[in-house]
Amino acid sequence: MKDKETLEKLRAYQIGVIRSVIASRQGRLGTYLADAIDRERLADTGGLADEEYYESPLTIRYDGLCRNVISLEFCEDGQTPVCLMDGWDGDDFPLLLENLSCDTLQIIAEWLQEYDFIPSAEAAPQTTSDLTADFVERCLPEYHTRYDVFRLGELQNFLDGHESPEFGLNRDEAVAERDRLQLRIYAEAVTAFMKRQPAALPGNVSLRDYAEALVDIAYEAGRRKFRSSDNSRDTAATLIAWGDEFSRQHEDTDWAEKEYLDEICRFTDEKLRSVPSKDDPNAEFDIAFLNRAVLERHGYDTATITDSDLQELAGRMGDYYCDSKFSEDLRTACGDFGLQTME
Numbered sequence: 001m002k003d004k005e006t007l008e009k010l011r012a013y014q015i016g017v018i019r020s021v022i023a024s025r026q027g028r029l030g031t032y033l034a035d036a037i038d039r040e041r042l043a044d045t046g047g048l049a050d051e052e053y054y055e056s057p058l059t060i061r062y063d064g065l066c067r068n069v070i071s072l073e074f075c076e077d078g079q080t081p082v083c084l085m086d087g088w089d090g091d092d093f094p095l096l097l098e099n100l101s102c103d104t105l106q107i108i109a110e111w112l113q114e115y116d117f118i119p120s121a122e123a124a125p126q127t128t129s130d131l132t133a134d135f136v137e138r139c140l141p142e143y144h145t146r147y148d149v150f151r152l153g154e155l156q157n158f159l160d161g162h163e164s165p166e167f168g169l170n171r172d173e174a175v176a177e178r179d180r181l182q183l184r185i186y187a188e189a190v191t192a193f194m195k196r197q198p199a200a201l202p203g204n205v206s207l208r209d210y211a212e213a214l215v216d217i218a219y220e221a222g223r224r225k226f227r228s229s230d231n232s233r234d235t236a237a238t239l240i241a242w243g244d245e246f247s248r249q250h251e252d253t254d255w256a257e258k259e260y261l262d263e264i265c266r267f268t269d270e271k272l273r274s275v276p277s278k279d280d281p282n283a284e285f286d287i288a289f290l291n292r293a294v295l296e297r298h299g300y301d302t303a304t305i306t307d308s309d310l311q312e313l314a315g316r317m318g319d320y321y322c323d324s325k326f327s328e329d330l331r332t333a334c335g336d337f338g339l340q341t342m343e
Contacts, residue, residue: 007102014105015097016147018072019081021117023142028073029117031058058111060104062095072108083108134232135218139189152181161315171308190215205247213264214243220268226277242271290314 022029058069060083068086075082075094082094097105137143155178159171169177194207205213218239228238246267253263290310292302 010102011098011105013147013151014102014109015081016151018097018105018108018112020142020146020148021112022072022074022081023146024117024140027078028071030071031069031111032071058108060100060107062104069108134236135193135215136185136189139192140185148181148185152178152185155181171312172306175308186215205251210243210247213246214240216264217242217246217268217271220265221272224272224277226272226275228275228277238275242268290317 059066060069061067062085070084070086070092073082073084074080081097083097083100085093085095087093100108140146143149155174158169158174159178190208190211194211221235221239226235228235246264249267250263290313292305292310295302295305
């Protein structure tokens with residue numbers, strides 16, 4: 001049985017996710033009839049019948065009865081999310097989401113996920129790069145006001161050891177939730193990107209394949225802190241040109257015979273090595289690393305240590321090092337290198 005505090009956190013998260021969907025639909029999502037966008041999106045999936053949702057309408061229990069939800073929408077204030085309920089007698093009424101139980105909110109969330117309003121997420125993505133974040137923000141204009149993005153920031157603060165709300169989660173559970181949220185947001189951004197692009201693409205590839213290649217190239221470039229110049233638009237134009245070139249090169253590639261990830265990694269690596277990267281005054285460079293082999297060389301048993309354990313251990317080492325020997329060792333290294341002081 002979950003305690004009251006945990007249930008309230010879960011309710012806040014569920015409402016936040018549903019609220020984000022409503023915001024993405026300009027404040028109202030009807031649950032009876034599909035609009036033109038949804039008819040096109042679901043036409044090939046068997047998810048529509050006579051322009052209605054296949055198992056329409058969304059039904060929840062209220063006052064001990066099963067009632068139909070006409071729409072999910074905002075109140076007149078444009079902020080408060082409600083279910084517009086079918087009163088059956090013609091007197092429809094709004095029901096605040098905050099008054100619903102977690103089980104009922106979960107039913108709504110599952111309905112939204114069934115019809116792809118909430119992209120599903122299973123695998124864990126890599127850490128967000130600046131270029132990936134820029135892509136997501138451009139594709140999702142409401143990005144900074146979304147609850148799931150706010151939740152993502154809270155989780156990352158918690159994992160980074162900064163001050164954050166108490167989640168009632170251990171580190172592994174927090175990592176899993178963060179990664180699910182990141183992947184779902186990435187998937188939503190790619191979908192939004194594909195919807196607004198013209199049909200003609202380099203190499204006549206599908207829109208999804210082109211978007212995937214472009215995001216993969218941008219992610220790797222961001223991971224390596226690539227900047228072709230001080231102008232971010234120049235860097236973006238370079239990456240788009242690389243995405244175009246890759247798509248043309250592989251117009252006729254049968255990906256059942258070739259491994260896509262091997263090809264995109266090889267292509268991106270060659271491009272990044274061929275173009276000098278502008279020095280970033282804020283770039284950071286690792287001076288050490290910690291892995292199981294290092295621990296074993298120092299006589300420690302690593303049979304049960306997890307990646308999260310290694311991350312925490314590395315964080316503690318960084319704290320100890322910065323508090324004591326870092327300045328001394330930095331002066332020694334700079335002196336050996338011959339770097340002059342500003343005095």
